[in-house]
Amino acid sequence: MQENDFLNAGIKSYLNCVHCGKCLPVCPTYNVSLNEFYSPRGRVRLILTDDTDVMPLKVSKVAEAMSTCLLCGRCVKVCPNDVRIEDLIINEKIKLNKFRDNKFSVSAITLKALKNKRKILLKSALKIASIPLVNQLSRRFAPNPQGKAFISGRDYRFKAEGADASGKREEIKAGYFSGCVFNGIYPQISSDTVSSLIKNGVSVFVPANQGCCGLPFISSGDIKSFKDLALNNVNAFKDKDIDYIITSCASCSYSINSLYPSDFNENDEGYSEVLNFSKKLLNIWSFFKILEKRGVNIKTGKLKKDTDAVFHIPCHLSNLPGFKPSSYNESLIGEAGLIADKINGLKLKPLKHNYCCGNGGMFNIRHYDFSKEITRRKFEEIKEASAQNILTSCSGCMFSLSDQRGILKEKDAIPVNHLISFYARSLKE
Ligand code: SF4
Numbered sequence: 472m473q474e475n476d477f478l479n480a481g482i483k484s485y486l487n488c489v490h491c492g493k494c495l496p497v498c499p500t501y502n503v504s505l506n507e508f509y510s511p512r513g514r515v516r517l518i519l520t521d522d523t524d525v526m527p528l529k530v531s532k533v534a535e536a537m538s539t540c541l542l543c544g545r546c547v548k549v550c551p552n553d554v555r556i557e558d559l560i561i562n563e564k565i566k567l568n569k570f571r572d573n574k575f576s577v578s579a580i581t582l583k584a585l586k587n588k589r590k591i592l593l594k595s596a597l598k599i600a601s602i603p604l605v606n607q608l609s610r611r612f613a614p615n616p617q618g619k620a621f622i623s624g625r626d627y628r629f630k631a632e633g634a635d636a637s638g639k640r641e642e643i644k645a646g647y648f649s650g651c652v653f654n655g656i657y658p659q660i661s662s663d664t665v666s667s668l669i670k671n672g673v674s675v676f677v678p679a680n681q682g683c684c685g686l687p688f689i690s691s692g693d694i695k696s697f698k699d700l701a702l703n704n705v706n707a708f709k710d711k712d713i714d715y716i717i718t719s720c721a722s723c724s725y726s727i728n729s730l731y732p733s734d735f736n737e738n739d740e741g742y743s744e745v746l747n748f749s750k751k752l753l754n755i756w757s758f759f760k761i762l763e764k765r766g767v768n769i770k771t772g773k774l775k776k777d778t779d780a781v782f783h784i785p786c787h788l789s790n791l792p793g794f795k796p797s798s799y800n801e802s803l804i805g806e807a808g809l810i811a812d813k814i815n816g817l818k819l820k821p822l823k824h825n826y827c828c829g830n831g832g833m834f835n836i837r838h839y840d841f842s843k844e845i846t847r848r849k850f851e852e853i854k855e856a857s858a859q860n861i862l863t864s865c866s867g868c869m870f871s872l873s874d875q876r877g878i879l880k881e882k883d884a885i886p887v888n889h890l891i892s893f894y895a896r897s898l899k900e
């Protein structure tokens with residue numbers, strides 16, 4: 472099959488929909504609205520109608536149905552007829568891009584800030600948006616940046632600790648892709664990732680010129696900015712002597728591993744470099760599995776005080792193909808369980824359903840109240856597990872799970888952390 476035939480097969484896959492409704496119970500937006508308009512099946516039906524001109528549709532209504540899709544991928548996994556729902560929705564979002572946000576809206580300003588390489592703009596935009604009055608007026612949530620950005624204008628090279636000077640063990644060289652949020656908003660997660668890697672004998676290269684992975688843009692239908700950002704990242708890591716590129720953000724790995732190959736085509740500039748970059752990029756948990764297979768003895772740490780936690784599996788991380796669990800923690804949270812096993816003093820509690828957190832990139836900014844309803848449902852299962860901490864591994868999930876205003880009472884607030892930060896801390900304590 473040629474590339475374009477393949478793309479067309481994806482676009483026309485709406486013809487495979489038999490309206491069985493299997494995708495309905497897994498869709499977060501359908502679950503809280505119980506409205507077909509916000510369901511995978513409803514969206515597929517709208518796209519088919521729009522594409523075949525069966526009847527005129529109100530563009531703003533179709534745009535709303537598409538813009539409320541979180542691109543969580545849950546529907547694709549259960550569809551028995553191989554309807555490529557996400558591809559269809561992304562394609563429709565691109566088609567409708569001309570009906571984009573008002574340029575003075577919070578979402579338009581956020582997108583501008585994310586595209587900006589000087590992180591100062593991103594930080595200032597989010598700081599302004601988190602002023603209570605502005606926040607109240609815009610009815611949007613914005614996290615507070617933790618402090619100085621992780622990358623600041625120059626490349627970094629971190630030497631592996633305990634590197635084998637005798638050269639007996641082959642050096643493992645990795646690049647680190649921080650993503651804009653773990654660089655500008657939660658820089659501690661980037662430094663915890665790098666320190667966990669170097670303590671396990673990996674040397675790490677961090678290029679200054681990397682930027683946003685592009686997910687907020689493609690989820691807004693802006694394919695041009697998405698491709699520009701992808702090429703910028705490819706160039707930042709190009710010709711560097713590294714075997715792997717690691718990210719600690721599930722949404723970045725979804726964007727780079729899944730969307731870069733599906734949304735670039737062979738006529739695009741840098742197509743083969745984009746594919747190579749995509750193949751080289753691994754989420755942090757898959758990388759630790761590889762290290763273990765390569766015979767690295769992954770270090771064990773210990774927390775000062777015993778603690779329990781739930782791990783929220785980001786939609787973009789769940790069900791990695793071909794993974795076989797070998798411990799309780801792995802059967803609970805997939806590959807991330809390998810690192811949970813290495814933290815003495817951490818006890819993971821199960822979540823009943825592992826519902827979506829309601830973030831969905833720009834969904835949480837554009838449709839804050841809708842998003843909060845999905846987050847509320849998430850907190851019901853978290854509260855049922857009654858854990859002291861929430862752990863996860865995605866920048867978007869961290870936003871939504873930290874935004875407990877209006878969901879939990881302040882005194883009930885549960886701290887949210889990245890599992891890699893717990894691991895890094897356990898290695899120091
Ligand atoms: S599961 Fe697939 S075939 Fe069934 S309604 Fe949903 S999209 Fe259509």
Ligand code: SF4
Pocket residue numbers: 497498499500501510511514539540541542543544545546547556557
């Ligand atoms: S990708 Fe997620 S939000 Fe979008 S239609 Fe599918 S299940 Fe619903």
